Amino acid sequence: MSTTRLIVLPAKRRRNVTGGRRAGFGSYAFLALCLVIGLLPFYWSVLIGSGDSGTLRDPNRSWIPGANFFENVGQVVNNPAVNFWAALRNSIIVSFTVAASVVFFSTLAGFAFAKLRFRGRGWLLVAVVATTAVPTQLGVVPLFIVMSELGWTGTIGAVIIPNLVTAFGVFWMTQYLGQVLPDELIEAAEIDGANSFRAFWHIVLPIARPAAAMLGLFTFIATWTDFFWPSIVLDARNPTLPVSLRLLQANYFVDYSIVLAGAVIATVPLLLLFVVAGKQLVSGIMQGAVKG
Numbered sequence: 001m002s003t004t005r006l007i008v009l010p011a012k013r014r015r016n017v018t019g020g021r022r023a024g025f026g027s028y029a030f031l032a033l034c035l036v037i038g039l040l041p042f043y044w045s046v047l048i049g050s051g052d053s054g055t056l057r058d059p060n061r062s063w064i065p066g067a068n069f070f071e072n073v074g075q076v077v078n079n080p081a082v083n084f085w086a087a088l089r090n091s092i093i094v095s096f097t098v099a100a101s102v103v104f105f106s107t108l109a110g111f112a113f114a115k116l117r118f119r120g121r122g123w124l125l126v127a128v129v130a131t132t133a134v135p136t137q138l139g140v141v142p143l144f145i146v147m148s149e150l151g152w153t154g155t156i157g158a159v160i161i162p163n164l165v166t167a168f169g170v171f172w173m174t175q176y177l178g179q180v181l182p183d184e185l186i187e188a189a190e191i192d193g194a195n196s197f198r199a200f201w202h203i204v205l206p207i208a209r210p211a212a213a214m215l216g217l218f219t220f221i222a223t224w225t226d227f228f229w230p231s232i233v234l235d236a237r238n239p240t241l242p243v244s245l246r247l248l249q250a251n252y253f254v255d256y257s258i259v260l261a262g263a264v265i266a267t268v269p270l271l272l273l274f275v276v277a278g279k280q281l282v283s284g285i286m287q288g289a290v291k292g
Contacts, residue, residue, distance in 0.1 A: 042267065049073075049261035056256045072261035076248065082262075083236065087244035090156050091224055092269075094240060098163045099220040103212045105165040110173025111204045115186055116196065125174065131167045140232060147233055158233040159240065163223065169215050176211040177204065217277065221270060241266050 048056050050069035055061055077084045112118075113125050143162060144153070152158040181204060189199040205212075227242040234243055245262045248255075 042264070045260040045264050045267075049257055049264050051257050053255045053257055068257065069261060069264075072258050073265055075258050076245075076262040076265065079248070081236070081247050082244045083239060084241075084244060087239045087241045090238065091241040094156050094159050095220050095223040097160050098223045099216045101160075101164040102166055102169045102219045103216045106169030106173045106215060107177075107205065107208050107212055108200060109165070109170045110175075110177050110208075111181075111200050113170070113174040114178040115181060115183065125171075128167050129171050132171075136228070140229070143229075144232060153233055154235050154238055156234070156238065156240070159226075159230050162229070166219070169219070172215055173208060173211060177208060181207055213277075217273070220273065224270060 046069070047061075047063065047065050049072055050065040050067065051061070052066070052068055055066065076082060109128075113121060147153050147158045152161070185203050185207075186199055189203055194202070225242060226240075227246075230240045230243050231246065234240065236244070236247060245259070245266060248259045248262055
């Protein structure tokens with residue numbers, strides 16, 4: 001009569017879900033240092049913005065925020081020259097519109113460059129990427145002339161239209177879709193009778209969500225904080241937020257407590273965006289990494 005012997009193998013040490021080793025104290029210390037360095041400018045703005053006109057020049061200033069922050073914010077919001085609420089509305093409209101447009105058109109172009117076959121595809125992609133080497137300042141004069149001829153100067157359309165798609169966004173989505181989008185999915189959609197745009201809408205966009213989320217977030221931040229082109233094409237009657245806050249230091253004497261209070265409240269929407277979308281953004285990146 002045969003017997004079955006059980007061989008018990010030693011259990012392997014449990015590893016974390018990513019398959020790597022657990023980070024040590026040095027890694028956490030380095031990340032904490034990076035966090036402190038990153039938050040220091042924001043805390044400095046809050047510190048000066050919560051003081052008075054002499055806080056910045058006081059050698060014995062306290063590192064604890066003062067009690068004048070909301071008073072300084074009130075002077076920014078209620079300043080008739082700043083036109084704060086109109087500027088906030090314009091910044092929200094411009095940033096959301098540009099971010100959504102860049103994500104859509106960049107993903108559409110990235111899908112075409114990555115998966116569609118047409119003559120001159122490689123050279124056209126090189127030409128698109130090569131435009132990033134041209135400084136923005138070189139195109140300001142002809143772009144302003146075009147906006148003047150169209151009668152768009154002083155309107156937020158002059159800020160939105162030139163930024164509807166970016167060369168970096170096209171390159172970013174081309175590289176991402178070229179790696180994570182299988183050709184078999186596109187071929188299966190074509191066999192089922194779907195045209196290219198339908199395949200893009202139902203297959204490509206869901207797969208591109210992690211990269212699109214990153215591109216949309218970075219585009220929103222860049223548009224929200226953009227000062228150069230809006231300061232040229234817009235005026236004080238219809239500004240974006242950075243343009244309107246410039247009026248706080250348009251005098252011979254600059255009250256930095258008020259200026260930095262305005263800078264803090266202009267940064268708060270970006271912090272709220274990270275708080276609301278941060279978890280979904282990270283989960284989307286991890287999902288894309290696992291699928292890739």
